[in-house]
Amino acid sequence: MSAGAPSGAGGAGRGGTGLRASLSGLTTRGRSFLAAGIAAAACAYVLGQGELLRVGLLLALLPLICVVALHRTRHRVSGSRRLTPGRVPAGGEARVQLRMDNTSRMPTGLLMLQDRVPYVLGPRPRFVLDRVEPGGRREVSYRVRSDLRGRYPLGPLQLRLTDPFGMVELTRSFSTYDTLTVIPRTEALPAVRLTGEANGHGDGSRRSLALAGDDDVIPREYRRGDDLRRVHWRSTARYGELMVRREEQPQRIKATVLLDTRADAYQGAGPDSAFEWAVSGAASTLVHLLEQGFSVRLLTDNGTSVPGDAAGGFSSGGHDPAEAAGLMLDTLAVIGHSDESGLSKAHDALRGGGAGGGFGGAGSDGLLIAFLGDLDDVQTEMASRMRQRSGGAVAFVLDSAAWAGGPSRVETRLGRLRDAGWTTLAAPPGVAFGDLWRQAGNAPLGTATSGGWG
Structure with a gap:
């Protein structure tokens, strides 16, 4: 599915096949006509009334003719769905446009459209379409919205067909569906000079x-x-x-965004939880760094790297910034908690021994930005050693106890990370990430700030 392109086209062919299934679609009116016709024919036979027999046959044949006619037109009604856009941020809206085409030589009766959507996107949309002339077209639309990131299927489209006399009603389903991707909310970040470089391109001495x-x-x-x-x-x-x-091209400074997804590092769930704040912050950082010209990768605590190409997992000249951002945001749209107990795999990936590869010789040009949950003594020491492989390191540390309404216990961890050379910022509940980002740009190397706790 490509955003804005028609999809889901085809005939309504599922939902029962054969005349027997079509006969089961007789409405109360159709069954009444059939019963009245049979009764009239039986009375005409007993009484010897030819005129009554013709009336009975007419009453009985009319719903049967409607069954056959509707059965033959089941593949002559086509539909399509247009989803615009196919990727929206959490809380944003997407528009779904449905189109029905009557490709048969006879008009349709009353049509009812129903599109299947997950409950998190809103109520199931239903539309009633009046008679569609031969070769005619009808278009309807609805909007979907979700505050929860993820990938949600739309469809298949269900179509309820009726004949012009209301004798038969059949339900058909299209076989195709589309997927709406709800990505994390991103925040426009100010251009600040972090502990690495002011922008993503090196000077002339580092040109390739x-x-x-x-x-x-x-x-x-x-x-x-x-x-x-x-x-x-x-x-x-x-x-x-x-x-x-090829022309000389500036070397793109590498930046790694580390997202801690450990289940035991966060408490709570929902759009306002600490984990969702970390995911949104990582998404904002990735988009901002790509716009600044960095070669960026997303790294998780289990050592998985995105984009994960041959260049040590970093986006490179072969990736368009918008394409690389879309790939990483799609990953963050469905990312969940991991079963990892620590940060050792992420540490190995930064050293070059994991699946994600290392800095590839970037040395002091590498920038590391981490979003960390609860850390015990062992994981705090592991995070401290990650600083050795980067030219600059900024950590946004979330305290699950504070997000759950309890007292903060983050100061000790901030101090240990600061002693290792990190620029550390605590992320209290409700803080705007743009404010913390600005503080990170103003903070001297190897400092800690409470991020609003005082």
Whole structure:
């Protein structure tokens, strides 16, 4: 499914097949006509009344003819669904447009459309369509909204068909459905200088030179407007098409956003829980860093890295920033609690021994931004050692006890992380992430702040 494109097209073919199933769709009016016709025919036979027999046959045949006619038109009513957009933030609305086309040569009777949607998106939409002429089209729409992130199926579409006389009523289902992705809320962040770099591109001393020599050249296809002086003739002869040298490109500084998803690190659930705040903060950070030109990856406590490509898990020049952001936001849309008991796998991934790969030689250029839940002494020490592999490190620490209404117990952990070189900020309930982000940019290296607790 692509947002804004029609989908779910097809004939209403499910929901019972054969004339026997169609006969079961006789309405009260149809059954009454059939019973009256049979009774009239029986009386006509007993009384010897030919006129009454013709009336009885007419009454009995009319609902049967409607059954056959409606049965033959079940594949001649097509429908489609258009979902715009296919990805919305939590609390946002998406519009679903349904279209019904009568492709048969006879008009339809009364139609009732019903689309299946999960209860979290709202009530099940139902629409009644009047007679649709041959070749006619009807369009209806409804809106869906969810405060909970996730992936939600829309459909299949159900169609209730009736004949013009109201004798038969059949329910058919389309076979296709669409998926609405509800991503975490993101907040526009101010451009601040963190403990790494002010933006995602290094200076001239860290540029990767593509023209180091003929043997090191990485050519690409010629594009209209390219300078002909950059044509690489050896590659042109090899590939049989015009090839040019790539321009010098600045090296993109790497940034890792670490999200702690351990189940025992958070308390509570729902849109206002500490875990959802951490997920939303991670999403805002990823989008902001990609906009600033960083090469970014999302890392979780189980060592999983997104995008997870060959470049150590980081988004690279092969990823469009919007595409990379969409991939990471889609991952965060369905992310849940892990069964991990600690942060060891994330630590190994940062060192280069895990699935996510390390900084790939980035050294002090690497920026690490972590969203951490409750930490015991062992996990606090593990998080402290993560700082050794990054050029700058910022930790947003959530205290589940405070989010549950109890006293804060985060100060000791902030101090230990600060001693290891982290810039640490406590995230109390209800704090705006943009305010904490601004504080992180103003805080000196290796400092701690209460984030509003005082």
